[in-house]
Amino acid sequence: MGKTVVAEHLSAFFGEHQILHDVSLEMQANQVTAIIGPSGCGKSTFIRCMNRLHETVARATMTGRVLLDDENVYEANSVWVRRTIGMVFQKPNPFPAMSIFDNVAAGLRLNGIRKKSVLAEQVERSLHMSALWDEVKDRLSAPSASLSGGQQQRLCIARALAIEPAVLLMDEPASALDPISTLRIEELIEEIKCQYTIVIVTHNLQQAARVADTTAFFLSGEIIEYGRTTDMFTTPSDKRTEDYVTGRFG
Amino acid sequence: MKSIWSAWSKNQLDRLFSSILLTFCLVIILIVGTIVYELVSRSALAILHFGFHFLTGQVWDPVHQVFGALPFIYGTVVSSVIGVILASIVGIATAILLTQYGSWRWLDLISILVELLAAIPSVVYGLWGIFILAPWLRQSVEPILNRGLGFLPLFQGQGYGVGMLAAGIILAVMILPTITAVVRDVMQAVPNELKDGALALGATKQEMVSLAILPQAKRGILGAIMLALGRALGETMAVTMVIGNRPQIAASLFAPGYSMASVIANEFTEATSKLYESSLYEIGLVLFLLTVVFYSLARLLVWRIRLQMRVNA
Ligand SMILES: Nc1ncnc2c1ncn2[C@@H]1O[C@H](COP(=O)(O)OP(=O)(O)O)[C@@H](O)[C@H]1O
């Protein structure tokens, strides 16, 4: 089951440089929240604050709170946080030296699961969920680098889903992919959203319109507008949102 | 007309320039060629006289004109291997620290200190080895090793301070900058996405290093080790000062030994007979070949990584 993620008064910095300015946002459980905005406005930084990846970058700091169903993420163990809040990145990043199977099993093994049957079952289940199973079931021991870009991205989704997180962060998961692979990933989001809280960063507005229940518009490290996706695209209340969604800038 | 003339003369200038460059290149080729030729031709006497036994013979007796190089080959290889093992442990650990624990504020200082090690002249290492390292080994380290691990032949017998272990440690310190710098660069070249990928699965820092960094950096680490080995094999001065200079093969690391580079440096002036001199040349040839092999392996490994990095970029 998904968990609701709430960001409260989040400010994020790289050194002296402030990227996010007092951002608050609620990402509902079992819904898809899209984050849109021009590039460089802090979308990646924002979702990397959710699973505490931001703090792993040298000189990166933040203030504010992130709640995961009332639990303060920044008072919890960061390893636990990242196991509960999975993430898929812009560029497919399977471990190149590992096989397809081992990639999906990597997170399970980190969790101390060693039993072959359990691993095999979880790996198959995750690959089914990411709609990759049929394409790779005969070559699970092949190197992950032998897959196409779209397949690699679905492999990364399977890897993230294998440890059964409550939240799945997706940072422009389809931006490096062809239209067919993009479509597959959107279908996938549709299928799994009943079980997860999904936060997807996208610069593709149609994609946000297709997959998201709610959408937040970021500009220069601030949230300009936040609401139901249909409202955002049809009757935006802020002039800047309107300009952005109608393609007048960005 | 004029423009054709000036174009032609420019062309000629260009050709002149490139032939000057070519000449300088030829000088390098000539030097390498001469060295190889001289090594081979001057070793010929010893090669013909002793044949393959030169490499397996354990006796080095100038008085009776019997020359076997095995103790020197053994000394060079063993001291270098000790050096490389010790330097790899410290160097890889340092490189992990330098690249993965970026927030620690002493890191710059460590980085500079490691690079400074490379600037210290060999003879200074030798002095340090004689006056500080060797007494310390004799009084503290060797007795402790002997007590704790004395059941291994490696750590048996009387410790004199100077010997194989001292040479290995000196070499380790000397090649540490190489290993650290190359491994650091290789680790820095691992894409951040892979680190993020591991961390996002809930890997601890240490799990991230073994999941994302080491498999990627493996080949480069091996290259760094080969490169360092190539350096260690040929190192002369500091090793000569601490290895003990006794042509013997002893199981114990406490025992004195001798290295190929050291015997050449020490005995060249006293090589009175043709065969003696030729034997020293043949040791030089063996050392040269050994070094070339490791340098080539290192280049091959590091070069392939560079290629990989370019493909990824
Ligand atoms: N590692 C970093 N170090 C310093 N500045 C960074 C780093 N990553 C991103 N930034 C800066 O932070 C700002 C926001 O980046 P990001 O969150 O990636 O934007 P988006 O995902 O919306 O394109 C940009 O101005 C970018 O230059």
Ligand SMILES: [Mg+2]
């Ligand atoms: Mg981004």
